[in-house]
Amino acid sequence: MTLTLFKHGKLYGEWATKGDSVIVQNGIIQAIGQARELELQLSGKEYDTVDWEDAYVLPGLTDSHMHLSMHGMKLAMLDFTSATSKEEMLDMLRKRVAVTPPGEWILGLNWNENAFIPVEIPTLSELDAITDQHPVYLTRTCFHTFLANSEAFRRAGIGENTPDPASGAYGRNADGQLNGLIYEEASTAFTSVQPEPDYSVKKDAIRRACLDALRLGLTAAHTEDLRFLGSVDTMQRIYRELREEGIAFRTHQLIYHPFMEEARAQGLRAGDGNEWFKIGAVKMFADGAIGGRTALLSAPYSDAPHTSGMAIQPQPELNQMVAAVRAAGFPVAVHAIGDGAAHMILTAMEAHALTEESGLPDRLIHGQVLTADLVKRMAKLPLIADIQPRFVASDFPWVLDRVGEERTEYLYAWKKLLSAGIPCAGGSDAPIEPLDPFLGMHAAVTRTKPGETHEGYLPDEKLDIHEAIHLFTIGSAVAAGEADERGAMAVGKAADFTVIDRDLSERPQALLDVKARMTVVNGMVAYRA
Template sequence: MATLWYGGKVRPLTGADVVEEAVVTENGIICDIGNEDELRTCWHGLFSREVNLAGGVMYPGFTDSHLHMIGHGEKLLKLDVSEMTSIEEVTEALKQKAARTPYGSWILAEGFNENLYEGARVPDRTVLDNVSTDHPIMLTRVCRHAMVTNSFGLQLADIHAGVTSPAGGRIERDSSGEPTGYLHDQAQELLKKVLPKVDRGYVQKAMQVSLKDLHRKGITGIHTEDLFYYHDPADTLTLFYDLFQGAQKMRVELLVHHEALEAVQQVKQEHPWVRLNTMKLFADGALGGRTALLSAPYADDPSSTGVAIHTQEGMDQLIRKARRYGMPAAIHVIGDGALEMALDSIEAYPAPQGTRDRLIHLQVTRKDLRERMKKLPVVLDLQPRFVVSDFPWVTDRLGEERMKDSFAWKTLLEEEIRCAGGSDAPIEPVDPLLGIHAAVMRKLPHENHDGWQPEQKLTVTEALRLFTAGAAEAVSAEHTRGTIEKGKCADFTILSEDLYDVPPDEWEARCSVEKTVVDDTVVYERRKQKDSLS
């Protein structure tokens, strides 16, 4: 028996001006869409359930094309300093945490952003030593490509003046050659390896709180990369399989870090909600810590072009590894130097037939590189919220001329390159409405300006499609997901008001998530109401 969804507005996203009245679903599939009266006549006597949208607006289910589900849950569980605007505020929060932490136990905090602090000063070991010398401290930067530790942490990790920076990473040093405690990219692994082992229960709890929050934000699908960072990769995969059972529904696409690929094979299975089809690797770091790989030096540091995580030969080997497993690759690329390396590799070793490689972040995209991407089966995995986090300081990093090819989302769409939208949570807030707003307005709601690079603003339809149809294309699922059409999955995000009718700066206040629907099942409802049964 079928379900009728009625009493509101339906935005199928098959075109900017397409609006329907009602949808019919059955067994998790969209069966019909159109005028409510006509659907009632056509399906007379076949409805076992009717769901009143109560004036709300139905969209295709929002999908986050790039996040870290466990990391998002972890952020919800531990000290988060990402909104703090001074080193003093951060250190005070750390001191309060230290007062509650047993002697010798680690203090872990997440999200520092020196660009919010006076003088853009990065905290170092001396700052953290003033917090505590009785606890090792790990303070992770908002981008997760850098972290700071105190003297206790350096001692445990055996990081001293005689230790060289590892390949693909950098240990910052003072004028005497002593480590400052600031570690970039692969150098972070020196500290991470001495952390206490994360147990299964911790990972499980992080996943549970994350899923609840994702549903609350209207998210019906995620593309997440977690298996390499917590506990044991194979057992973490088992936790994913165990979590998504029964009513706990979410369409989960797992990106598997290349170092975890072998480990998960022993437990990999066909699962109704969890798929492993893509291998993940990193080409460079991030612009904030000047570790994104550029083709020319940083404008504010002419001595550096950033960090290449792999040599070209090393990247080629990893792409060949993905192909041996029959997988496309998902490559973290921020700088144009890293993008050039990634394109060299995937051009030399093409993606398997019927799949698409994924290039994640893509903040600097030279025209010649865009021309190459147009010829490839690739999807560009964009994070619109980066624009409100990285401006205005990113102009200092890149310089005015290079900015013309940076954060250029409108240009990418106009050149008909496939694009998807994600949050990179916990780096940025997971709420898709914030990402959609950033793509449309290129500023925060309270800011009184025309937006950063206003010529690159997207339309509401373009921004919505990043988090719906574009995300489906990233996993070659555009025939079953991403729009509200006959034969596609019954995954919906229902908002209280229409994003097309409400000024974007008022979305956060007025456009609340009323229902999240996965596979015809309401997995979140803001206001419980009794559906009518025939």
């Protein structure tokens, strides 16, 4: 039996004035108190000691919504996060073209025209001018809009006369000519002709992401990887092998809807697994994203009155999908950004109630544009609001032009969700946003971008620091059906600790500079700075 004394830490919460040390046995907290008294309890026993050296100790942080596979790929891809103009983005592309053999795909991600001065998206002709020897496929920061050059369109078999798919679209100029933009599931034609990563590439991506998460102080993540990994078998094998190789990181796996039958055929149900790897809800999409105006609103966009966005499937089909998930014994986790999409999925949830045998709550993921009525309906259902506070820093102020003043009362309304009694879990949606949980907390507490000093965007929705920490601890544990096992520093709960270099209660701006000094998972030091 592994017995460890973790001592000399500044503990978070109720233990701040009661203790500085923790006894852990076999991954479970056995006692909390002062170092001297715990050392007396351990007299005559063999145990290891880990000195926290007066660092600040939080319950282990968990990201409730991200994509480990794509975050791992991002770390090795052309990443436009830092680009501040169209010209800078194109220059980054030129440099990648210069070192890429002709004929190979060039993949990039995280471009965001709303961060460019002026606000401009590269055109098809500008991409073609850089290369006609490489297919270029660039993913917007929302992962719902894409940009490609003519060679990529040629390989995808998409021409001027190709009709739009049912759940997507090809962007066109006023004269009807393709403009290089691709929306939602129209992207399938492009991804299906890209080379399939082999097993080692997939495993390396997950490894990179897990190690990066531990470096940032995360002890666990709720992730959806099947669109990249390609099978439930591959997903299980990779995470099993990484654990056997010594990576101590917990994952809660959402099952992308097209893979539900494979999971069901293997006898898997929500909640199955062990302390390192568990099966979660079935992931579905109800709409797209606000940036590309594909999030489904109940009324037209204020800055584009010709569209209200896009439903990924009509209501009857969504109802049928939820009914099938219920029949398989799973909860659902549904991407719904616009109020139109939230109405659709709540209608489906109400029509097909979650049963106790599902084991876990449903999730409404994102919920960025809501209404008072939708919040009331959410509060009556056994669901979690799976929110991403960092979206505030990325989407304001331009999102105000998209939705208009009349929809701001319930815009990124995290405080109202909590006040309504709706359990909320906090995630990053990495690689769309930075994986760093403290950046998410900063956005939740200040409602500003880093460096801004105003009172915040819609400041009534600010959370206090304890509410922000709650999102990434107890909130995430509730979402995974693990509130009795982890999420708080208490005897009998899992020994997961995020050990950091500063006091989060001093000032909100400190959140921007936090560094993890140690990450402890299941009683093991998984990362040490």
